Amino acid sequence: MSKDSITLPESRTWREIPQEVKPRAMSPEGRRRLVMRIVRASVGALVMGGVAWAAWEVSAVVRDPSAMPDAAKSDRIRSLVLVTDGVLDRDWLARTLAIGPNATLMGTDLMQLRARVLADAQVKSATIARNFPDTLSVRISERSPVARLMAQDGGAQPAMLLVSRDGVAFAGTGFDPAMVATLPWLDGARLTRRGDRLEPIEGMGAVADLLASAKLEAENLYKTWQVVSVARLASDSQIEVHTRDGMKVVFGTTGDYLRQIARLDLLLDASSDPTRPLRAVDLSLGAQVPVAYGTAAPTIDAVPAAPPARTVAQGPLIILPAFSNFQTEAHRGI
Amino acid sequence: MGSRNTYIGAVEIGTSKVMALVAEHTGREIVIIGCGECPSRGVIKGSVVDYRAATECTHNALELAERDADERIDFVFLAQTGGHLEGFYNEASVNVKAADNMIEMEDIRTVCELAKSKDLPLGRMVVHNIRRPFRVDGRLVPTSPENLVGQRLEVGYWTVHGQEQRLADNIHVIRGFNLEVRELVLSSLASGHMVTSMEERQNGVLAIDIGAGTTDFVLYRNGAPHTTGVVAVGGGHFTNDLSIGLRLTEAQAEKLKLRFGRALVQARDKAEKVWLDGNFAIGDRQFARQAIENVTAARAWELLEVVKKRLGHAFEHDSCAAGVVLTGGAAKLPAIAECAAKVFGTQARLGEAPTWVNENLRDPGFHTALGILYYGVSAQGDRAALGRRKGGFLQNMTRLFAST
Numbered sequence: 108m109s110k111d112s113i114t115l116p117e118s119r120t121w122r123e124i125p126q127e128v129k130p131r132a133m134s135p136e137g138r139r140r141l142v143m144r145i146v147r148a149s150v151g152a153l154v155m156g157g158v159a160w161a162a163w164e165v166s167a168v169v170r171d172p173s174a175m176p177d178a179a180k181s182d183r184i185r186s187l188v189l190v191t192d193g194v195l196d197r198d199w200l201a202r203t204l205a206i207g208p209n210a211t212l213m214g215t216d217l218m219q220l221r222a223r224v225l226a227d228a229q230v231k232s233a234t235i236a237r238n239f240p241d242t243l244s245v246r247i248s249e250r251s252p253v254a255r256l257m258a259q260d261g262g263a264q265p266a267m268l269l270v271s272r273d274g275v276a277f278a279g280t281g282f283d284p285a286m287v288a289t290l291p292w293l294d295g296a297r298l299t300r301r302g303d304r305l306e307p308i309e310g311m312g313a314v315a316d317l318l319a320s321a322k323l324e325a326e327n328l329y330k331t332w333q334v335v336s337v338a339r340l341a342s343d344s345q346i347e348v349h350t351r352d353g354m355k356v357v358f359g360t361t362g363d364y365l366r367q368i369a370r371l372d373l374l375l376d377a378s379s380d381p382t383r384p385l386r387a388v389d390l391s392l393g394a395q396v397p398v399a400y401g402t403a404a405p406t407i408d409a410v411p412a413a414p415p416a417r418t419v420a421q422g423p424l425i426i427l428p429a430f431s432n433f434q435t436e437a438h439r440g441i
Numbered sequence: 442m443g444s445r446n447t448y449i450g451a452v453e454i455g456t457s458k459v460m461a462l463v464a465e466h467t468g469r470e471i472v473i474i475g476c477g478e479c480p481s482r483g484v485i486k487g488s489v490v491d492y493r494a495a496t497e498c499t500h501n502a503l504e505l506a507e508r509d510a511d512e513r514i515d516f517v518f519l520a521q522t523g524g525h526l527e528g529f530y531n532e533a534s535v536n537v538k539a540a541d542n543m544i545e546m547e548d549i550r551t552v553c554e555l556a557k558s559k560d561l562p563l564g565r566m567v568v569h570n571i572r573r574p575f576r577v578d579g580r581l582v583p584t585s586p587e588n589l590v591g592q593r594l595e596v597g598y599w600t601v602h603g604q605e606q607r608l609a610d611n612i613h614v615i616r617g618f619n620l621e622v623r624e625l626v627l628s629s630l631a632s633g634h635m636v637t638s639m640e641e642r643q644n645g646v647l648a649i650d651i652g653a654g655t656t657d658f659v660l661y662r663n664g665a666p667h668t669t670g671v672v673a674v675g676g677g678h679f680t681n682d683l684s685i686g687l688r689l690t691e692a693q694a695e696k697l698k699l700r701f702g703r704a705l706v707q708a709r710d711k712a713e714k715v716w717l718d719g720n721f722a723i724g725d726r727q728f729a730r731q732a733i734e735n736v737t738a739a740r741a742w743e744l745l746e747v748v749k750k751r752l753g754h755a756f757e758h759d760s761c762a763a764g765v766v767l768t769g770g771a772a773k774l775p776a777i778a779e780c781a782a783k784v785f786g787t788q789a790r791l792g793e794a795p796t797w798v799n800e801n802l803r804d805p806g807f808h809t810a811l812g813i814l815y816y817g818v819s820a821q822g823d824r825a826a827l828g829r830r831k832g833g834f835l836q837n838m839t840r841l842f843a844s845t
Contacts, residue, residue, distance in 0.1 A: 118558065118600075120567040121625050124609045128616040132492075134500045140513075140619035 183211050185241040193249025194281035195229065200245055203227060212237050220245075228277035228304065250275055252282065253315040254293040254335060260300070270296075272315040274307030289330070291318065291348075295338025310340040313360045317346055320364040325372055345391050352384070353401070359391030370396055448474075450506065450514035450620065451813040453628065454499055454611060455522075456484050456654025456677060457770065461502040462802075462810045463510035471814055473802060475510025477502040486654040486673045487523035487628075489610040496617045503618050516621045518817030519611060520809055521568055522628040522655050524673030525604040531559045532573075532597030544577065544586050548594055556598045566608055569601040569627055571666045583664055601627055601669055624817040629657030629669050631812030636768045636792025637661065646763035647756060647785070648792065649748060650809065651771035653677040658748050660755055668755045672747050676771030679740045686736050687728055693717060701730055702737035704780035741777060745784040758787055768792035768805045 130138055189200045204220050217235045224233040224247060234246045252269035256276065259265040269279035270293055279287065293314070299306040314335055321329040336347040340360065348356045358367050367390040374396065378385050386401035447466040453459065463475035479502040483491030507514060533555035537544050557570050575582040577591035586594060612622045633648035642661035650657040656672040679702060684694035701715050714727040749756060764787045767777055772791055781789035794803045794811065802811060 118561055118567050119565075119605075121603070121608050121612075123566070124605065124612055126612060126616050126621060128613055128619075132613065133617045133619060134496055136500055136504060137617045137619040144619065 182241050183209050184215065184243050186243075188238070188242055188244045190244070190246040191249055193229070193247075193251070194283075195247065195249060196281060199280055200224075204243075204245075206243070212239065212241060212243065215243070226303065227280070228275050229280060250277060252277075252279060252287070252290055253311070253318050255279075255287060255290045256293040256296065256298075258298055270308060270311060272311060274309060274311035276305050276308065291332045292334045294334050294336040294349075295340070295347075308337070310337050313340065314346060317348075317358055317360075317364050321368055324365060325368050328368065328372060328375075343391075354385050355387045357387075357389040357391050359393075362391065362393060367391075374398065448510070448512045448515050449623075449814060449817070450503060450517040451520075451810045451817065452499065452503065452517050452615060453520040453631075453809045453813065454484055454487075454489070454495065454614065455481055455520075455652055455809075456487060456675065457481055457652070458806070459484075459499050459502040460806065460810045461499075461506040462807075462814060463506045463512060463514055464814050465510075465512070466818060471818060473799065473811075473814075474512065475506045475508075476802070476807075477505030477507070477509060479505065484654070486675075487652075487671070488525065488607050489614060492610065492614070496614050499614050500618050503620070514620055516623040517615050518624040518626055518813045519615055519622050520628045520631055520813050521603065521608070521611065521625045522652070522657055522671055523603070523607055524655065524671055525607045526568065526601055526627070526671045527603070528599055528601045528669050529559075530597055530599050530668075532556055532595060534593055534595040537592055537594055542590050542592055544589050544591060544594055546587055549575075549585065549587060552594050552596050553598075556596050557600065559600065561602050564605050565602045566605045567600055568603050568608070568625055569599075569630070569669075571599040571601065571630075571669070573597040573599065573665055573667060574663050581663065599666065599668060624813075624820055626813045626816045626820070627657070627659075627669055628652075628655075628809050629659040629671070630666060631816050632657065632768050632792070632809040633659040633661065633666070633766075633812070634815055635794055635798075635808045635812040636766050637763070638795075639664065641763035641766070644763045645761040647752070647761055647765045649745070649765060649767050649769075649772075649781070651675055651744070651767065651769040651777075653770060656744060656748060656769070656771075658752070660752060660761070662760055668752060670748070670751045672744065672751060674744050674747065676769075676774070678744075679737050679771065679774070682736050682740050683733065687732065689717075697728065697733055698737060698774075701733045703734045703775045704738055704741035704777040705783075706731065706734045706738050707776070708734055737774065738776075738780070741774060741780050742784060745781050749784060756785070761785075761787060764788035764790065766790055766792045768808045770806055772805055 130141060133141065184206055187197060187200055187204070187206075189195070189197050203223055203226075205223070206215065206220075215237075217237070220243075221233050221235050224230055224235070224245065229250055230247050231250050232248045236244045236246075238244050250271035250273070253272050254270045256268055256270060257265050258268050258276070266278070267287075268276040269282070269287070269290070270276050276298060293308075296308045298308065314337060318329070318332075318335065321332065331350040331352065332348050333351045334347075334349040336349070339345045339347065344360045346358045346360060348358065350356065356371060358364065370390055371388060374385065374388055378398075378400070383400045383402075385398055387397075387399035389397045446468075449464045449466050449471075451462040451464065453461075457480070459479045459481050461477040462473055463477075465472045465474050479498045481495070482498050483489060483494030483496075489495045503514065533552050535548055535552045535555065537548055539545055539548075552575075553572070556572075561567065573596065575586045576595040577586050577589050578593050579595075580591070582589065608625070612625075615622050629648065629650055632650040637646050637648050643664040645660075645662045647658060647660045652675045654673070654675045654677050656675055658670050658672070659666050660668045676698075680691060680694045680698050683689065683698055683702070684691055687694065687697070689697065697715075697717065708731040711729060711731050713730045715730050715733070716725055716727055718725045765778075765781045765785050767781055767789065768791070771777070778789045778791050792805065792808065794808060798807075798811060
């Protein structure tokens, strides 16, 4: 007997009983479950639909760039917006970014532009964003100078660099020359080039603290400070300050700067005899303050405004030893 | 279902109570994690007669079980009983098609479909097709005869069918809770699987589940169900007889039955009296203990006689070596096992859950619900295995999407 040769009667099984029940025949809990199920199914369908739509849109854009949405199909960059906490301006930004006249917002590589901005050591951090339809927004944080120095790289002309609190030396674009003229010169520091950048000068944090304390608490003294030397900072934990009237003051980095400045102020007040001017004061020894007196006070005009630049050897960029005449005289005084 | 655990509900809508269990099915094991029980209303002799009342108590039981498990049930295995369930036996045979007389899957499929194909009366639906062992040229083959050599392949099916409306009513009660009924499991098969061992089923055993409104029985032979049946008499009828015979309310009769009822008369002294309540309150009365035992014993004997009669020639002492196993709420009636032993002329014992069942679920009232889980999961596994064998990749994918 073969199955193919006969027609088998179809028995109905309980599985043919429809399981659909009208909501009115349900209990409140059953209706609640039904609603929850519908909600879950709807949310699931919406999510699935959303994902499918997004995938289709992405694939459409990938296949056909002309299908790109309006925002992505932006026009060329028409405006640059610079937000900064310093002195750099929009012209500097335009020069730095060097964006072509036909560059479009989406066609521009933001990472590349950011690298250009950060290439200027004056810029500490930068964020670049697209503001559709045609604006490029650049937000930067700048370094503030605490000192300045003269440096000569190879055969080039000596150039003045500004030094920030974190030891980074930079050209200093856009700063007011009058403000720059008030900054003391940095001496005894060693600049080393690594690639396109200069290595940060070590110990600038201590120098910045001393200068900030002096500027804040004894501005009259700070104004007379012409050179700050870090030559003995690493070895003796001392910072030497040379004033415009030829006095050398040694500060210890382990002591309290405010106390040392107060002592200096007291000493200067106590030794106001013009015939015996102070030539050297060592504040790094705590309560004991050795001083040296001179015989005649040099005039301020005799002090050069900036040291003559000297060529340094190739390789590491060496900062010029500034004010050697002052150093010599100061040492002699002590 | 993916790798997610499945939470299965096992529901038994009985005449006296509705029982719901929640089981966590990890794919490898089943763990019972919740239980809910509610007194039944709107159900008489296993059939729903008051949809609203039956729905309310069933949903209460389901809610209790879900709360106990702290999980939501995904689908339900539902126990099925009632006097409307009937069974018949039908067998078929085919000649093996292959030239080398090796039986192929196609032969097995053909003979099975032939044995299952029998017209049912109008309004009747198949609940279970229970296959008996194959025979190859008269030789018994308990498992699959595939690749065996023979000329003639025979198989028989015990088909259990029920009234469509009654089945639909039970299903709709569960659907009212917005749960799918994934399997209908005959109560007798469920409880029978729980209280008999594999060895007993192999030797032949009769399992009788005496509920409040119905008595379900299944006779096992050669390790498989041979005959099933439902008698629309249960423990509730014992109470009813006491109520009429002693002129008591149902509640009072139930109390007397539980305290003094026996399946065999033990009291010899006709003058021995027992109190209805025993608290000497107004209305408390005395009854002859022998009268109570007479009523319950007569009813128990009659019930077991009916079962024996329904089994007819299917029950033979030689093919039922393991005897009779009794379970269900009314099986707690003292001396019911001795009564069964006398009626069937064989050994009888009270059914116990397997040792792996938790102590809290060993009461006879849980046997059916536990059996539903066991039987339902097995049936699902068999169906999945059959689907994997039958369906190709495309069919499986279609089924996957259909199930989601």
